[in-house]
Amino acid sequence: MNLDALRIRVQTLLAAASLTVLTAAFPSIAAERTYPANPHTDGPTAVARARVAADVLMSSYDPDKAWFPSSWWNSAVALQTIGDYMQRTGDRRYLGQLDNTFEKDQGVFPAGVLSGDPLLGNFTSQAIDDTEWWGLTWVEAYDLTGNPKYLNMAVTIANYVYGYWDTSTCGGGVWWNAQRTYKNAVTNGLWIRLTAELHNRIPGDTLWLSRSSTAWAWFQGSGMINANGLVNDGLTNACTNNGQTVWTYNQGMAIGAGLELWRATRDPQILASVRRLADAAIGPNALVTDGILTESCDATNQTCDDNGKQFKGIFMRYWTDLVDTTHDPRYAAFLEQQAESIWNNDRDAAGRLGTRWSGATNDNNPNVFDWHTQASALSALIGDVPKLTPWESLAATMSPAQPVIMPPASGDTSIAIDLGVSATGFFPLQARASIDAPSGWSTSPQTTQVRLQPHGIANPVSSTTPLQVTVPSSATDGHYMVTANVTAAGMNFTTQADVLIAHKIDFDTGTVDETPWLFDPDGSQSNGVQNRFADGTTHFTYLFPFPVDTTSAQVTLTIDNQFLVQVSTDNETWTTVLEEDQHVHDGSNKAARTIDLTPYLGNASNGSKPIYLKVSDSFPSEGWGGRVYHVTANIVE
Incomplete structure (x- = not known):
């Protein structure tokens, strides 16, 4: 018997033995989905795709500040997504990053350091929904490690949130913020899921189950679920449905909330409500365009903000839970369709995944690729991994x-x-x-x-x-x-x-045209199309591999705020060529500035005359660093 045959034989025996043991311990596991619904993607390939995408996401993790740059609640969701990946695949390489965030970021921070709101300690803030996302992240960490410190933190967070459950307005519900201005879907969906998760992990609990059940009953009767079974954003001051956008994450969070509470109670009415929410989501005129989950801001004449970029991934996290729980082939097929479209239509050569899962783009509102969109699309790839993880x-x-x-x-x-x-x-x-x-x-x-x-x-x-x-x-x-x-x-x-x-250099920043030239993004950001900025100690570096026969070159940057621009021929020794010495925070100094690179054209290296151009912050303590909109170069050979 050759090695491949032996491998297949041993794996078959191991799988059978493992499934027998698990089925004896957990009878429901016999019905688990062990292979993706669509045979075109086998289990090993699904694992491999998820691993590639997870590694790309984690390349944006900042180990010093222990987050993903400049997005607080979004970082919680991204870290939970990495936790989902580790749970689903067995890969445990990123446990250290989860713990790094737990240890470094649980303290008190003033506004503007990690969040627009001051952080009050233990991952709590005036943004109640932001606080809840961190609670779910630490439950995930507990599930992965069994370390009680994570579960204890989730309990601490939940106790804080309970202070904003208020029956005096609209008969119940958790307020969206500490100012008690709004009761909305996401905050209450999160509350139901978090409290049910705590119950399902704390032996003998009745408190969290009672709170979860009460919140679910209130949510079902709140009016936020409209006549089509879709979840609008929240309630008016008169406690009626406000008719605002049906975001995918609100729909997904409601599904996930019901599923976790169903696991706690086995109440068939809860599961029936969950199915109605799911069927409504993929029904006509709902959240799907040509079979692909689509946010309203995914329209090609719009651009999603950093929050909207992550909404679909939250939906898919709980849709995966739906598939695993119900084993419904319709739901499984929808999950597989999202993963296939992302991998085939919404991925670039660097393994980056974009915001529009159909891959749609146009010049004015191009498909956007960043860590937010990576975390979101990764959730669909994770869901495509078989529940019984392939060994190879x-x-x-x-x-x-x-x-x-x-x-x-x-x-x-x-x-x-x-x-x-x-x-x-x-x-x-x-x-x-x-x-x-x-x-x-x-x-x-x-x-x-x-x-x-x-x-x-x-x-x-x-x-x-x-x-x-x-x-x-x-x-x-x-x-x-x-x-x-x-x-x-x-x-x-x-x-x-x-x-x-390329025989010329001409690109807008923050777009796919910028990516090949962006040698080192460091901790820079792009908060929309056609800009990139570096605040504080972050920077971004472009590499221009000018032809070996180049005799002179100039680069023009459209740039503003407190910029520091340096050039190098080796990415080690730097010369300052532009610097803003005034405290400019409003972009009022925006202009096209030209730099003569001719003095820096050195000897040819690897078939080119490379020039590295780095943009950073001339006043790093203030956080209004250089922001570049457009880059062009003139080259004489």
């Missing part, structure tokens, strides 16, 4: 995933790309990678063998193989794909590098 998986990436080549007038240009291969499992894995490049290009090597020794699923192992890609000078401007097909033990995974050939 194989994934691959290419880095840099979006390199730029600026060819000289004559002669070929070479660029280095690293092929990374990762795997989980219990057997040695011999993977074969085949590299395909555009016609007239060459790669070395064209095929390569990678040997990996996985040791389980908790810590995927990886290997990196350097590739050399040679591009002829005749290559015209545009995007070209270099593809690596990696196969091993009946598994396969395809990854690509999107090579941009």
Whole structure:
């Protein structure tokens, strides 16, 4: 019997034995969904896709401030998403980041440090819904680790939130904020879910179950669920449905709240209500366009803000719970459809996932890719992973995933790309990678063998193989794909590098056109299309690989606020070329400023004359750093 046959035989026996034990302990597990609803995505591939996307998300995590830059409640949701990923796949590499956030961010912080509101300690603030998101995150951490400090923190948070349950207005419900100005869907959906989760984890509890049941009954009768079964945003001052937007996260949160309470009570009426909410969500004229979950701000004439970017992921977290609980093939098929569309239509070569899961874009309102959209779309990929996690998986990436080549007038240009291969499992894995490049290009090597020794699923192992890609000078401007097909033990995974050939530099920041030039985003942000800014100690760096025959070059930045601009030829030694010495916080100094780069054009390196251009904050203590809108360059060869 060869190794592959032995592997399959052993895995089959292990799976059967494991399922027998689990079924004996938990009779309901026999009905669990063990494979994705759509056979086009097998279990190992679903795990691999989720791993690639999770790693991209965690590349934006700031270990010093222990969050994802400049978004407090959004960071809680992103960390819970990573917790979902670890729960679903068995990968445990990011437990340290969860604990890092718990230890560093549980204190008191003034407004503007981690949140627009002051943080009162123990992840509480005047924003009650923000506080609840952190409660759910720490329940997730408890589920992953069994460490009671996380559950205790969730209880502390829930006790704080209970102070804002108020029967004197609208007969009940939790206020949205400490000022008690609004009762809305998300705050109360979160409350029901959090209290039910606490009950389901605290032996002998009756208190949290009572509070959850009371809140569910109030929510069902509050009027926020309209005649179509959709959840509007909240209540008017007269305690009637305010008719505001049906956001996907409100619908999903209501589904998730009911599911957790159903687990606590097994009340069939609760599950029936959940199904009505779910059927309404995917019904006609609801939250789906051409089969794809669609936020109202996903319209191609709009742009979602940083909050809206994450709403669909919250919906999919609880939709996954719905699939796992009901085993309804309609719900499973919808989940699979979202994951497939994201992977096939809403992903770039760097593994980034966008805000519009259909992939729709246009010049004025392009599809946006950032850590918020990554966390959101990742939830659908996590849901696509079988509940009974495959032991083996194989994934691959290419880095840099979006390199730029600026060819000289004559002669070929070479660029280095690293092929990374990762795997989980219990057997040695011999993977074969085949590299395909555009016609007239060459790669070395064209095929390569990678040997990996996985040791389980908790810590995927990886290997990196350097590739050399040679591009002829005749290559015209545009995007070209270099593809690596990696196969091993009946598994396969395809990854690509999107090579941009460019004879000019001209892009708006905060768009997909910026990405190939953005060498190091550090902790910079883009709060909309056509801007990027770096506050405090953060920065962002562009790399311009000017052709080897370049004799002079100028770059023009449309820039404002308190900017510091530096250049380097090696990304180590920097020269200041622009600096704002006034305290400008309102963009009033916005202008196109031109920098002569000719003095910095050094010797050719790797087939180009590279210039690194870094933008940071000239007054880092104030937090109004350089903001760039547009970049162009003039080159003379």
